[in-house]
Amino acid sequence: MSDSEEERGKGERPWALILGASSGTGAAIANAVARKPGLDVFGVHRGRYVDNAALVERQVKEAGRRALLWQADASTPEAAEAGVQALREVAGPRSVKLFVHSIAGASVGRFLSEGEDRLHARRMRRTFDTMAHSFVYWAQALVAEDMLAPDARLLGLQNSLDETHLSNTALISASKAALEMYVRYLAMELGGKGHRVNLLKFGTVLTPALKHVYSPEALVRLEAAHARMNPAGRMCTVEEVANFVGVLTGDEAGWFNGATIDFTGGMTLRLLDLVLNP
Numbered sequence: 001m002s003d004s005e006e007e008r009g010k011g012e013r014p015w016a017l018i019l020g021a022s023s024g025t026g027a028a029i030a031n032a033v034a035r036k037p038g039l040d041v042f043g044v045h046r047g048r049y050v051d052n053a054a055l056v057e058r059q060v061k062e063a064g065r066r067a068l069l070w071q072a073d074a075s076t077p078e079a080a081e082a083g084v085q086a087l088r089e090v091a092g093p094r095s096v097k098l099f100v101h102s103i104a105g106a107s108v109g110r111f112l113s114e115g116e117d118r119l120h121a122r123r124m125r126r127t128f129d130t131m132a133h134s135f136v137y138w139a140q141a142l143v144a145e146d147m148l149a150p151d152a153r154l155l156g157l158q159n160s161l162d163e164t165h166l167s168n169t170a171l172i173s174a175s176k177a178a179l180e181m182y183v184r185y186l187a188m189e190l191g192g193k194g195h196r197v198n199l200l201k202f203g204t205v206l207t208p209a210l211k212h213v214y215s216p217e218a219l220v221r222l223e224a225a226h227a228r229m230n231p232a233g234r235m236c237t238v239e240e241v242a243n244f245v246g247v248l249t250g251d252e253a254g255w256f257n258g259a260t261i262d263f264t265g266g267m268t269l270r271l272l273d274l275v276l277n278p
């Protein structure tokens with residue numbers, strides 16, 4: 001694309017702002033929405049997956065869209081303001097059709113542990129900043145800079161831990177509960193302006209976040225367990241989730257608001273059966 005074409009497109013072409021675009025779910029969403037519905041992508045990440053960030057940039061450009069990967073810790077209000085201003089410079093006002101919060105950065109452990117995995121105050125604050133508060137910081141910055149396109153879609157991501165207990169994940173679950181409430185209240189505040197704010201809940205998909213937490217043997221066990229749990233007899237893929245985000249960006253999904261949209265494929269339906277009738 002020539003510079004003049006790029007200048008002409010400023011403010012007219014719809015963008016996706018994706019926090020956590022260099023890996024896993026965020027990377028897959030960047031690739032999917034660049035193709036359908038065809039959004040330019042501004043992705044934020046801290047630079048731990050440099051090769052994958054470059055791959056995402058290539059994939060988006062191959063789809064004929066612009067890609068800009070921005071490196072920063074997205075968990076602070078200052079980063080949100082700086083990131084949105086950087087985006088405004090390339091995209092122009094009212095250009096963000098889709099905002100997705102796809103950051104994974106939580107401490108795992110136990111509140112009363114005497115060991116290394118104790119969930120102390122600093123870890124609690126850090127997890128909530130990263131997994132929950134930052135959703136609000138970026139929404140506030142987008143509004144302050146007049147960056148939301150008409151009928152914009154803001155999306156948080158949820159897992160199934162709101163339904164069932166999983167050891168060591170107290171902070172993940174608690175911060176996601178806060179995120180769910182932020183989504184509902186922002187839906188109320190933004191609904192009248194024509195925007196939609198939702199939470200997309202999906203089951204386990206294999207991403208680096210999981211590979212970070214589980215050993216290769218545990219991952220094999222995890223996959224087998226999900227094949228037993230999920231009615232479909234297999235794990236969901238990150239591409240399935242990403243393609244569905246494309247659907248949620250479409251006009252037909254415009255009435256979803258303040259919702260927790262269940263895309264888990266029935267992942268927890270069989271839990272009792274598996275325990276009581278093994």
Ligand SMILES: NC(=O)c1ccc[n+]([C@@H]2O[C@H](COP(=O)([O-])OP(=O)(O)OC[C@H]3O[C@@H](n4cnc5c(N)ncnc54)[C@H](OP(=O)(O)O)[C@@H]3O)[C@@H](O)[C@H]2O)c1
Pocket residue numbers: 019020021022023024025026044045046047048049072073074075101102103104105130157158159160201202203204205206207208209210
């Ligand atoms: N994987 C699952 O099974 C699953 C299921 C349901 C919901 N989800 C949700 O989906 C989201 C993404 O998870 P994932 O599994 O795709 O994670 P992932 O593969 O680890 O990717 C996380 C992304 O966030 C970036 N990131 C982390 N902390 C950041 C920070 N402070 N500032 C800027 N970027 C940051 C990472 O890059 P850098 O580290 O370089 O910054 C990376 O691009 C999470 O909210 C998770 O709860 C995941």
